[in-house]
Structures are given as structure tokens and as C-alpha cells.
Amino acid sequence: MDLKEIEETARSEFIWFHQHPELSGEEVETTKRIRDFLSSHGIDMYDTPDLKTGVIGKLGNGKGPTVAIRCDIDALPIQEKTDLPYRSLYDGKMHACGHDFHAVTLMGIALALKDEPIDGTVQLVFQPAEENLDGSRDVLKTGVLDHTSVIFGLHCSAMYKRGTIITRPGAMHGATATFKAVFHGKGSHACRPQLSIDPVLMVSSFVMNGQTVISRNLDPFHSALVSITHIQAGTNTNVIPEDGFAEGTVRAVRESDRAYIKNRLRALSEGIARAYGGEAEFLWEDGSPATNNDPEWAVFAKDRALALRLPFAEAPDNLAGEDFAFYQQKIPGVFIQIGTGLSPKNHNPCFRVDPDTLHESILYGKDLALAALEKLRGKKSD
Structure with missing residues (x-):
């Protein structure tokens, strides 16, 4: 042919x-x-x-x-x-x-x-x-x-x-990974927030602070990102829930940066949970290397x-x-x-x-x- x-x-x-x-x-x-x-x-x-x-x-x-x-x-x-x-x-x-x-x-x-x-x-x-x-x-x-x-x-x-x-x-x-930060608090009626440990605040704080790993912890000449793509907490307007989570993906050209981002996100989730009086579980799965x-x-x-x-x-x-x-x-x-x-x-x-x-x-x-x-x-x- x-x-x-x-x-x-x-x-x-x-x-x-x-x-x-x-x-x-x-x-x-x-x-x-x-x-x-x-x-x-x-x-x-x-x-x-x-x-x-x-x-x-x-x-x-x-x-x-x-x-x-x-x-x-x-x-x-x-x-x-x-x-x-x-x-x-x-x-x-x-x-x-x-x-x-x-x-x-x-x-x-x-x-x-x-x-x-x-x-x-x-x-x-x-x-x-x-x-x-x-x-x-x-x-x-x-x-x-x-x-x-x-x-x-x-x-x-x-x-x-x-x-x-x-x-x-x-x-x-880039090298890839997925992560999930699960926050455990204490639920209550929304009109009595003083009785709660609010996981919505923990999730929100994690979403905002997770970006600082890239902007303040990594060399600005290194290519990497944290994308939080799914958050969830609560099911009703008048109930503060017990649990919430945020999950997403990490990308990095350098393997050392991927490992560093993992450790920083884990530390952030655990630190945020402690600051609000709750607990955190951090789950991580490596994807393909660069x-x-x-x-x-x-x-x-x-x-x-x-x-x-x-x-x-x-x-x-x-x-x-x-x-x-x-x-x-x-x-x-x-x-x-x-x-x-x-x-x-x-x-x-x-x-x-x-x-x-x-x-x-x-x-x-x-x-x-x-x-x-x-x-x-x-x-x-x-």
C-alpha cells in the first residue's frame, strides 16, 4: 500500500x-x-x-x-x-x-x-x-x-x-494529585451558632488559605497550582451542619513541589480545624508524575x-x-x-x-x- x-x-x-x-x-x-x-x-x-x-x-x-x-x-x-x-x-x-x-x-x-x-x-x-x-x-x-x-x-x-x-x-x-480535606464540627440550629463548631467556616478558610501555598510558599518561578473544585457543607438554610469538605487537584512540574504542597495543605487543614475547635481528615492520592x-x-x-x-x-x-x-x-x-x-x-x-x-x-x-x-x-x- x-x-x-x-x-x-x-x-x-x-x-x-x-x-x-x-x-x-x-x-x-x-x-x-x-x-x-x-x-x-x-x-x-x-x-x-x-x-x-x-x-x-x-x-x-x-x-x-x-x-x-x-x-x-x-x-x-x-x-x-x-x-x-x-x-x-x-x-x-x-x-x-x-x-x-x-x-x-x-x-x-x-x-x-x-x-x-x-x-x-x-x-x-x-x-x-x-x-x-x-x-x-x-x-x-x-x-x-x-x-x-x-x-x-x-x-x-x-x-x-x-x-x-x-x-x-x-x-x-505536570505531576498530578487529588486531595480532600474533611472537616468535623458540631451541628446546631442556625439561630444558636454559639452552640456549634461550624464546619462551613473551616471549609471556607481552607479554600482561601489553600491558595497561599502557591503564592507564598513556593518559588514564584516554579510552575504549580492548587485548584479546589468541589466544596460541600450543609443541606438547609437554618441548620449549621456537623461536617463539610473541600477537594480538588494539585499540579506541579517538580516532584519536590508536589510533595511540599501535600504537606502544606495537610498542615493547613489540621491547623484550621484546631483554630475553630474542630477536627480534620486530609486525604491525598498521587496521580501521574511529570x-x-x-x-x-x-x-x-x-x-x-x-x-x-x-x-x-x-x-x-x-x-x-x-x-x-x-x-x-x-x-x-x-x-x-x-x-x-x-x-x-x-x-x-x-x-x-x-x-x-x-x-x-x-x-x-x-x-x-x-x-x-x-x-x-x-x-x-x-
């Missing part, structure tokens, strides 16, 4: 994937579609019985270095509001982050590489459950990537014109874009979470975005990608894999 035929095949698959979104961990039909596609084109797959959804394909003779390309395949619980003729057929589910585009890009890359004489191995990682941060760790548990030399993660971007390649060395996405693009391979990814005469942009600061970072804790890797045309941003019900970008994404992915194998063979011979 020539590149035009591959693009047409990928576009047809893209329409199917966009119409049939499946949420994290539920990508059963998505997985079957990918398996059937790879099998029908004679592309081998690893045996991964512990991976409930998702697929890992492979190409090459297996005698040289190993390169992996990862895409994600899950959708979001969002009601699509685009006017696309191929919009989601499933109520309340949408590919609002471009994972349908990622999947078919990797399928197209597989077809483009299928007849190449590959001295080594190219692993095709169709990863499930990126949105809940479980998928990459499940893939790593299979052991399939234990001897992988470098991994590339491909992701669309609605902030750039079609075909733009975006990456940079070092941190590109992505950490290998400097040498990030320059390589940029150079391959320029060699193909694709537009290139240095990635801006971004505190969005990305579970590709779990791969990078074990394997040198680079997270790369591809501009798919300007549109409402990811996770928006009107988000869309320009499927014509499959031309650039498949071309770039194929080149990236072959050039990386060549580079690794050169290193070995040195």
Missing part, C-alpha cells in the same frame, strides 16, 4: 472509532477492532492475557534494538456537541481528547512499516485507560517493554495548525520533524496530567504532540481534529521509528 491508500484506510477507521467511543477500562470493542485490523494485515501481537483491554503489536525481525510508539484509545464521559456527520453514536461518551485519532495514526504507522526491512523491533502500544491513569502501569506490568530502548508517545493538539510537531526536552506536563522528555531523544524528535519539513514548535508549559510519564520512569522517552488544526481544546464537547492530519502523523511516525532504530544500531556499533 502506498501512503495515500494507507491514509484512506486510516480515515475510514477514524470514523468508526469516533462513532464508537468507550470509556477507560471498557474498550472492549475498540480492542477487538484493533486486533482484527492488525491480524488482517499480518501484523503480529504480543500475548498479554493480563491486559484486559488494549493491544501491543510488533514489527521487525527481533534481532536488533527495540523502539516503542504509544497511543491511547479510551474516550471521555462527555456528550458530544459537534456537528460532525460521524459524531458519537453513544450518549454521554465522546472521543474528546483525540484518542481515536491516536489509535488510527498508529494503525497507519503499522501499515506504513509492514513491508519495511526492519532490523530490530517496533512495538505498537495501543494503551487503554489513559484518562484514569491506570493504562500505562497495566502495560508496564505485562513485561513486554522490559527491554525497550526508547518510547515515543504521540498526542494531538488543538492549539496548533495541522502537521505541527510540538515537543521539548525535560518536563512537558513527563520528563529525554534531552537527547527530544532533540532527535525535533530533528526528524525538520528533516521532513514539518513545522515545529517548542512545547509551552503545561500542567495537564499525562500517564506517559510512568513509561518514562523506566524507559527513555519523548512525549510529542501533533497539531490537528485549531478547535475548542481537549475535553471540550465541541473538540475535533482534522483527519487530513493523518498524512503528517503517519509520515512522521514511520520516519521516527525507522530513524530511531538506525540511531540505536549506530550507538551499539560504537
